[in-house]
Amino acid sequence: MRIAVTIDTEEDNWGDYANDSYGIENIKKIPTLQKLFDDFNVIPTYLVTYPVATNTESINILKGILQRGKCEIGMHCHPWSTPPYEEERNPYNSMLCNLPYDLQRKKMRVLHEAITQHFGVVATSFRAGRWGFGAGIAQILNQMGYKVDSSLLAFENWTDYGGPNCADVSPRAFIYGNQEGLQKNQQDQLLEIPATAGFAQRNFELCNRAWYLLGGKLMQKLHVRGILGRLRVLNKIWLSPETTSSADMMRLTNTMMRQDCQIINMFFHSTALKAGLSPFVKTKEEEVHFLYRIEEFLAFTQRAGIESIKLSDAPAYVQVERTVHSR
Numbered sequence: 001m002r003i004a005v006t007i008d009t010e011e012d013n014w015g016d017y018a019n020d021s022y023g024i025e026n027i028k029k030i031p032t033l034q035k036l037f038d039d040f041n042v043i044p045t046y047l048v049t050y051p052v053a054t055n056t057e058s059i060n061i062l063k064g065i066l067q068r069g070k071c072e073i074g075m076h077c078h079p080w081s082t083p084p085y086e087e088e089r090n091p092y093n094s095m096l097c098n099l100p101y102d103l104q105r106k107k108m109r110v111l112h113e114a115i116t117q118h119f120g121v122v123a124t125s126f127r128a129g130r131w132g133f134g135a136g137i138a139q140i141l142n143q144m145g146y147k148v149d150s151s152l153l154a155f156e157n158w159t160d161y162g163g164p165n166c167a168d169v170s171p172r173a174f175i176y177g178n179q180e181g182l183q184k185n186q187q188d189q190l191l192e193i194p195a196t197a198g199f200a201q202r203n204f205e206l207c208n209r210a211w212y213l214l215g216g217k218l219m220q221k222l223h224v225r226g227i228l229g230r231l232r233v234l235n236k237i238w239l240s241p242e243t244t245s246s247a248d249m250m251r252l253t254n255t256m257m258r259q260d261c262q263i264i265n266m267f268f269h270s271t272a273l274k275a276g277l278s279p280f281v282k283t284k285e286e287e288v289h290f291l292y293r294i295e296e297f298l299a300f301t302q303r304a305g306i307e308s309i310k311l312s313d314a315p316a317y318v319q320v321e322r323t324v325h326s327r
Contacts, residue, residue: 001256002263003301004193004311005037005044006150008076008127009062009270011051012277017080017089022051027058029273034065036291040298045311046270047076047127047150050083053114063119072310074125075111075146079132082107092162095132105140112144125311127151127195132163138176142190147312149176149190150265154197155208155236167212170204171196171256173263173318193314195267196239200232200251202258211236239266242280246296253301262318263309266297 009030011022030046037044046065052058065071079096080089086103087093096104115123124147128137133151141149154171158164176190199207211234214224228234237252238244244252249266256264271278275287301308309317 001253001261001304002307002309002317003042004150004263004265004309004314005042006074006125006127006195006265006267006311007044007046007270008049008129008268009046009052010049010076010078010129011081012271012274013081014271014278017091017094022081024052024055024058026271026274026277027052027055027061030061030065030270033273033291033294034070036295036298038070040302040308042298042308043071043310045072045074045125047074047125047311048115049076049078049081049129050111050114051081053111053118059118066119066121072125072312073115073119073121073123074127074311075108075115075123076127076129077108077111078129079104079107082111084110094130095158095161095163096128096130097132097134097137097164098162101136101140104136108137108140108144124148125150130161130163131156131158131166134164138190142176147191148193148314150193150195150267150311152192152194153238153267154194155204155211156197157212166194167208169194171198171264172261173314173320175320191315191318191320193263193265193311193318196252196256196265198237198239198252198256200235200237200248200255202255204259207234207236210234239264240268241266241290241293241297242268242272242278244293246293246300249293249297250300253304253306257304263314264306265311 012025013019013022080094126146126149128151152166152169154169157167171194173193198204201207237248272281275284281287281290
């Protein structure tokens with residue numbers, strides 16, 4: 001098994017879809033995070049937004065790490081902070097997949113070119129902001145020569161937020177098909193490495209069906225999911241230190257190792273590095289604990305012999321048995 005560590009490396013303005021100026025205070029915390037990665041021989045993938053890719057200070061911080069060969073720079077498109085601004089800025093349009101196809105393409109190309117210009121690399125890995133992915137984005141990525149997408153969070157349904165339904169997406173890698181105009185040559189096809197989520201219990205498909213059956217209003221009122229979780233009957237886990245303890249991330253990883261999964265994808269936002277900039281880390285104490293969870297988990301992966309890879313290197317390590325059409 002191998003691990004990709006993917007960080008949405010973004011501006012400070014969490015959930016602010018109407019601002020015209022963006023802070024990057026959280027990016028100043030990245031050198032501390034990178035020291036932790038260096039200690040465990042982890043090569044992270046920093047998926048950067050337009051404000052990060054065009055700010056001199058954030059460019060210098062990330063470019064220094066990149067020039068040492070210690071990270072990858074990929075693309076993370078926040079449509080509300082990426083020109084051109086032709087749409088109304090609101091929560092619905094914050095999902096890239098909800099914009100007209102031509103506007104999706106314009107924004108993605110502007111961000112791609114900014115990364116090339118300021119970091120001197122051609123990005124080939126991508127994640128849509130707010131998980132707002134769709135078939136049109138897959139087609140654009142393929143046309144732009146991207147190798148890997150990581151915009152799907154396994155077993156999650158974002159339709160209540162105007163986004164896609166990924167409730168039936170497992171954490172296993174797959175290749176997008178040519179139904180929506182992707183290249184037919186397999187080596188040119190787009191590989192999906194979902195952000196890892198799953199269950200402590202081994203039968204993910206059965207657990208996932210049970211999870212959504214127990215998601216109705218009555219079941220929520222009775223706190224059935226919580227009760228089953230405390231009984232360790234049904235434990236849904238995101239491989240993210242923002243929401244999950246190091247112990248639970250280890251439990252999920254052990255389960256996936258028993259299932260012979262090829263790659264796990266740990267994910268979080270750079271804003272979690274600085275207290276008060278995200279809903280996940282609100283105090284200085286939580287900021288310290290956040291880094292400690294990452295350290296504990298990486299120590300576990302090192303003991304388990306799980307090798308770190310850049311997200312764009314995933315195609316070399318994944319054997320995909322079938323082609324899946326774009327969602």
